[in-house]
Amino acid sequence: MERNWAGNLTYSATEFVRPASIAEIQRVVADNPRVRALGSRHSFNDVADTAGVAVSPEALPPDVVVEGSTVTVSAGTRYGVLAAVLEERGLALANLASLPHISVGGAVATGTHGSGVRNGCLSTSVAAVELVGADGTLRRTSRGDQEFAGSVVALGALGVVVRVTLDVRTTFAVRQDVYPDVPWAPVLADLDAVLACGYSVSLFTTWTGPLQVWVKSTDTTPPADVYGASPSPVPLHMIAGESVEAVTEQGGVPGPWLDRLPHFRMGHKPSSGEELQTEYLVPRDRAVEALTRVRAMGERVAPLLHVTEIRTIAADELWLSGAHGRDAVAVHFTWHLDPAGVFAVLPDIEAALLPLGARPHWGKCFTATARDLAPLYPRWTDFAELRREHDPSDKFGNAYLDRVLG
Ligand SMILES: Cc1cc2nc3c(=O)[nH]c(=O)nc-3n(C[C@H](O)[C@H](O)[C@H](O)COP(=O)(O)OP(=O)(O)OC[C@H]3O[C@@H](n4cnc5c(N)ncnc54)[C@H](O)[C@@H]3O)c2cc1C
Numbered sequence: 001m002e003r004n005w006a007g008n009l010t011y012s013a014t015e016f017v018r019p020a021s022i023a024e025i026q027r028v029v030a031d032n033p034r035v036r037a038l039g040s041r042h043s044f045n046d047v048a049d050t051a052g053v054a055v056s057p058e059a060l061p062p063d064v065v066v067e068g069s070t071v072t073v074s075a076g077t078r079y080g081v082l083a084a085v086l087e088e089r090g091l092a093l094a095n096l097a098s099l100p101h102i103s104v105g106g107a108v109a110t111g112t113h114g115s116g117v118r119n120g121c122l123s124t125s126v127a128a129v130e131l132v133g134a135d136g137t138l139r140r141t142s143r144g145d146q147e148f149a150g151s152v153v154a155l156g157a158l159g160v161v162v163r164v165t166l167d168v169r170t171t172f173a174v175r176q177d178v179y180p181d182v183p184w185a186p187v188l189a190d191l192d193a194v195l196a197c198g199y200s201v202s203l204f205t206t207w208t209g210p211l212q213v214w215v216k217s218t219d220t221t222p223p224a225d226v227y228g229a230s231p232s233p234v235p236l237h238m239i240a241g242e243s244v245e246a247v248t249e250q251g252g253v254p255g256p257w258l259d260r261l262p263h264f265r266m267g268h269k270p271s272s273g274e275e276l277q278t279e280y281l282v283p284r285d286r287a288v289e290a291l292t293r294v295r296a297m298g299e300r301v302a303p304l305l306h307v308t309e310i311r312t313i314a315a316d317e318l319w320l321s322g323a324h325g326r327d328a329v330a331v332h333f334t335w336h337l338d339p340a341g342v343f344a345v346l347p348d349i350e351a352a353l354l355p356l357g358a359r360p361h362w363g364k365c366f367t368a369t370a371r372d373l374a375p376l377y378p379r380w381t382d383f384a385e386l387r388r389e390h391d392p393s394d395k396f397g398n399a400y401l402d403r404v405l406g
Contacts, residue, residue: 004041013054020059022162028055030136035395037160039106043363044277046400055160070127072165075105080266083258092171095119096261099270105161110363111153111321115311116200123152124316128165134395150386153320158390174260176250177222177231182211186227191288195312197223203310204238207298239272239306272306276342279332279361281322286356287329293352304341306334319379322359370406
């Protein structure tokens, strides 16, 4: 029995294959009526599941190729592995998620993001994808092509991505400062200012207590204090009781981007491990309303919660991105591993947030279905057409896509 990282899902695939060549992936896709790409299994729902063959590109050689200001790599490569190769060559990616353990192909397929008012989700760094389509042929689409904006955050629905080309820049240093016990009132009074006080800013809370503000700075000096709260002299984990061994270096010590942008170190357990996750991306101009609404549910949410994280994502053009067409604030919940409790509260959180335009993270727990989601994505029907064109027999379909895309 093969499971996802959190262990809350046993995949129903009849077979798991890890081909060592692109030609072999092409053969598997061509020969089977139901196929789905599987990444590093860090999603918390059945997005990656299939009733047929699960194909992972993780055994393809990483084959890292730097050309000008881009790098091309196998889709199964983990961000942490790619980052180390880039750093050796004096290069960097613009941003990373909270953990470096996830595969590039899986992360960009779900619109995975880090934080930063000027940073788009990780999928916005994609310059091209090469994928195996339903008939087994290899197709490449790059930025500027008509269908490119529908082909990056594609939930595995258009085929198995085998190579991804990403924008790179010159390596850069980041320092990380953590401010505990920040009061809510001044933060809500000037949320934009707090969220913009560094290159990447995250606010952590359990809703019933104060905020912990993590500021990752590049060329700016971090604030001396955040509304009276000074930076912590000792490292902190955002989840009470978890080991600080797992978090990347804090305390204002500058270091390479790959060792500061993720919250967690590659060789260590990210987050709590015993958990589920949920996240909603709300339009930035509705963020104060969204946070006020969830805060009003704080007493109900807190017993189920390890911690909430609040981040920013810059607007993009990718059709199924949570930040499509508008700057977003992401309201994230790291829950205890209590599916019954979590799924009992999610409809109420969604009733509060979806009317504000909130879009759920595709790889985390949510209850909204196609009927709720379609009005939130201006390019929804364009994506449905793209699916029909590239996968007429629904080879890459699964129960998740039936429920969520319709
Ligand atoms: C501890 C933890 C921390 C997290 N932190 C963050 C965070 O900071 N920010 C954030 O946004 N998310 C975060 N996530 C969620 C995670 O980034 C997403 O769920 C992401 O999709 C995981 O990538 P994966 O490789 O594990 O994909 P999987 O879960 O294996 O698959 C996800 C989807 O991608 C598709 N896919 C995978 N590989 C390919 C491919 N080669 N071709 C086509 N489609 C493919 C699958 O078919 C499926 O639809 C976190 C998850 C965990 C467990």
